Every structure is written in structure tokens, then in C-alpha cells.
Amino acid sequence: MKKTPLLNVALSRLVASLGHGDIVVIGDAGLPVPAGVELIDLALTHGVPDFVTTLRVVLSEMQVESHVLAEEILLKHSPALQALDELSTSGELGSRELLSHEAFKVLSRRARAVVRTGECQPYCNIALIAGVTF
Template structure:
């Protein structure tokens, strides 16, 4: 059995397959996911699992070199942005529009859907390298 906390097989496989610069999106329950993009649906019910719990668990296995967030997150849900910065204190953040974030979903390796009901609780994690 694995030693790390991530138990979801599909999510673990995607993280293991990421190369430098690949994008993994973690989104709230309402984020539209393009049909051609791999969807890893973790949502069970309202706020389960939470966005924060999902990000925290992914970070146990994924090296992140850059974070993309929607500008609207700081305006509408500043607590989401504050928590992301707390979890990734030494990682550069780039703000883009929510429309651009949704467009990036089509180029991501996968989009992880959480049960989060907080508006704009979405993030794009750009894979770094471990060496």
C-alpha cells in the first residue's frame, strides 16, 4: 500500500504522468470541464471533498513550479487565495481572468472536480521537476 496520503487511483496516475510544465486543474463543483479533457470527479456532496483538502492532498505528491488563479478569486473569495498562498508560500502566482482559466482547462492534463461550493475556488497547478 502507498505511503503517501493520496488514495484516488485516477488522480495518483495523472500526477505520476505529469511532465515539466503540464497543468493540473483543481476546481469547484461548478467549473465547466471541456468534454475532451480528462475529468477526475471527486465530488460527493456540497463541500465534500473541499477544495482546500484536495489541494493539500495533491501537494503531497506534486511538485508545483507556478500557480494560475483567476483575478476574480481575490475579489469574490479572498479566503481561497489566502489559503493557496499559505499552502504554496514559495511558489509564483499568476493572475488571469476566469475566462482564461476556463480556456486553460482544455489544455490541462486533467481537471479535478471537488464538492466545493465557494465561488472561484479553482486553481491551475503547473508541474515542476523534482531535480
């Protein structure tokens, strides 16, 4: 049995397979998944699992160099924004880039996988760019 918080087999496999610069998207329940991009669907019902909890668990194993958000999350004052700012300040998310939501969806075409949560707050999506531990 694993000692770290991440127990989901598909997510654990994904993180273990990442190379420097690979992209993992964690998205809300409504984010479209581009054709050809792996979907790891965790959504059970509205809000379960939520975006922030899912992000924190992924970060328990993934080294992140930078992250990308849709600028609309700032305009909508999402409840997740405080947690994102705290994670960014603590260095867990690396540097931040902002794109329009449409440009974010285009970026997601390059993702190794999209992790769908049950989050139903708009624009609760993040692209994590893998870093290295050395």
C-alpha cells in the first residue's frame, strides 16, 4: 500500500510517467476534453471530488515547474482562487501564466491527460507543467 495521499491508480501512473515540460490539466466538470487526450474521470457528482482537493493530492507527488490558468478565474473571483494563490506563494505551483479560457482549451490539446473533477464552479481549471526534482 502506498504511503503518499495519491491512491488512484490512473493518476499515480500518470505522475510517474511524466517528463520535464509535460502538461497535466485538472479541470472542472464542464471542461471539454480534446480528442486524443487521455481522460482520468474522477467526477462522481456535483462538487465531488472538488478541484482544490484533487489539486492538492496531485501536488503531493508531482513536481510542478509552472502552471497556467484562464484569466477568467480572476474575473469571476472563484472560491478556489485563494487556495491557488496560497499554493503559488508556497512554491508548489511554480510561476503562473494567464491565458484566455479559449486559449486554455487550445493548450489542453497538448496535455498528457485531463483529470476531470466534480467541481461545478466556473473556470476551476489548471494546467500543471511538470518540473524536475534535480
